[in-house]
Amino acid sequence: MATPVTILVGTTTGNAQYCAEEAQFRLADAGIESTITQMDGLDAVALANPGDYLFVVSTYGQGDVPDNARRLYESLIK
Numbered sequence: 806m807a808t809p810v811t812i813l814v815g816t817t818t819g820n821a822q823y824c825a826e827e828a829q830f831r832l833a834d835a836g837i838e839s840t841i842t843q844m845d846g847l848d849a850v851a852l853a854n855p856g857d858y859l860f861v862v863s864t865y866g867q868g869d870v871p872d873n874a875r876r877l878y879e880s881l882i883k
Contacts, residue, residue, distance in 0.1 A: 808857050810839040813847070815862035815874025825861040845873045848880035 810832055814825045825841050832839045839859075852858065862874055870878045 807835075807837040810837055810857045810859055812839055812841045812859045812861060813844050813851075813877075814841060815844045815860070815871040815877070817865045817871040817873075818863065821861045821863040821871075824863075825859075828859060828861060843873060844871075844877050847877045849877065850880075851877065 812825045812828055814821050816822055822841075829839045829841055844862075862871060865871065
């Protein structure tokens with residue numbers, strides 16, 4: 806049995822959400838369970854549990870980090 810996948814979504818306009826949903830459908834077709842979680846309010850502690858993570862992030866402007874992913878991003882670069 807495959808390890809469940811946590812799909813983390815960072816988006817401003819919602820484009821990454823659509824991609825995450827497509828990834829979830831494809832994983833399900835392959836028999837892999839997954840959950841979609843918005844990056845809102847998450848920090849590096851969210852990655853403390855062992856498992857597989859798929860990051861789906863869409864940038865805006867000149868490659869700026871989406872607002873809902875900023876806290877996680879900043880906690881990872883420290």
